[in-house]
Amino acid sequence: MSLYLFLNIASFLIPFLYSFEKRMRYCKRWKVIFPSLIITALFFIIWDIIFTQMGVWSFNPRYHSGIEFFGLPIEEWLFFICIPYASIFIHFSFQYFLPNLALSDTVVKKIYWFLMILIVPVAVFNYDRWYTFVNLSLFVIVLTIAVFKFSTILKTYFITFLIILIPFLLVNGILTGSFIEEPVVFYNDNENLGIRLGTIPVEDVGYAFTMLLMSLVLMKIIDRKNESI
Numbered sequence: 001m002s003l004y005l006f007l008n009i010a011s012f013l014i015p016f017l018y019s020f021e022k023r024m025r026y027c028k029r030w031k032v033i034f035p036s037l038i039i040t041a042l043f044f045i046i047w048d049i050i051f052t053q054m055g056v057w058s059f060n061p062r063y064h065s066g067i068e069f070f071g072l073p074i075e076e077w078l079f080f081i082c083i084p085y086a087s088i089f090i091h092f093s094f095q096y097f098l099p100n101l102a103l104s105d106t107v108v109k110k111i112y113w114f115l116m117i118l119i120v121p122v123a124v125f126n127y128d129r130w131y132t133f134v135n136l137s138l139f140v141i142v143l144t145i146a147v148f149k150f151s152t153i154l155k156t157y158f159i160t161f162l163i164i165l166i167p168f169l170l171v172n173g174i175l176t177g178s179f180i181e182e183p184v185v186f187y188n189d190n191e192n193l194g195i196r197l198g199t200i201p202v203e204d205v206g207y208a209f210t211m212l213l214m215s216l217v218l219m220k221i222i223d224r225k226n227e228s229i
Contacts, residue, residue: 003063004075004184007171012082015089024096026089029219032226033088036218041080044211047134048072056130056191063184080211087168087212091160102155111158112147116140119206122193130191131203139206142214153216161209168208169200176200 001009019026049070051057064073094101103111123136146154176199177183187201195202 002065002075003180004073004175005065005078007174008075008078008082011086011167011171015086019089024093026092029092032219032222033085033215035222036215037081037084037088039218040084040211040215041077043214044080045072045077048076051130054130054191056188058186058188060182060184060186062182063180083168083171084212084215087164087208088215090164090167091157091212091216094160094163095156101159103158104155105151108147108151108154108158112143112154115143126193129193131187131201132192135203135207135210139210142210142217146213146217150217150220153213153220157213157216161212164212165205165208169197172200172204172208173198176204 015026018024019030049072052059052071059073059076064075067074069077119136119140123133123140126132126136174180175184176187176196178199183199189201192201192203197205
C-alpha cells in the first residue's frame with residue numbers, strides 16, 4: 001500500500017466507523033454530505049489537473065501507486081473525499097456535543113472583514129503567483145458568499161476549523177515532506193509565497209478552509225431544497 005493511500009484510508013476510517021454512533025448518527029446525513037463532497041471534489045480536481053499540467057505542483061511516484069487519471073494519482077482523487085469527510089465529521093461532532101459553541105453575528109462579521117483586509121492585498125500583489133492568487137481569490141469569493149448568505153455556518157465553522165487544522169496539518173505535513181525523506185507532493189515555490197508552516201505552504205490553510213466551507217455551503221443548499229419539496 002502506498003503512503004498516500006494509507007494516509008487517505010487512515011484519515012477516513014475512524015470517522016466512517018463513528019458515523020454509525022447511536023447519538024449523532026452522522027450516517028443519516030450521507031444523502032446530503034456525499035453529493036456536496038462530490039461536487040466540491042469535481043471542482044477541486046479540475047483545478048488540480050490544470051495546476052499539475054502547469055507545473056504548479058507535482059506528485060512523487062515513490063509514494064503513490066502509479067495509477068493515474070488525467071495526470072493525478074488515484075490517491076489524489078481519493079483525497080478530495082476522504083479528507084473532507086473526516087474534517088466535516090469533526091465539524092458536526094463539535095456542533096452535536098457542544099451545541100452552544102457558536103460566535104455571534106457581530107464576531108463573524110469582524111473576523112470576515114479582518115480576513116478581507118489581510119487576504120485581498122496579498123492576492124492582488126501576488127497576481128503572478130498562480131497558487132497564491134487563485135487560491136486566495138477563491139477563498140475571498142466563497143467566504144463572502146457564506147457571510148452574506150449562510151452566516152449561520154460560520155458561527156461554528158470559524159471555531160471548528162481551528163480544531164480541524166490539527167489533523168489536517170499533520171496529514172498535510174507528511175504529504176509535504178515532514179517525517180519522511182521526500183515530499184509526496186512537490187510545490188513549485190515560484191507559484192506561491194514561499195512561506196511554510198514547517199513543510200506546508202501557508203496557502204494550504206486557505207485551500208483547506210475554502211474546500212470545506214464550499215462543502216458546508218452546498219450541504220446547506222441541498223438541505224433547503226429538500227425542505228422545500
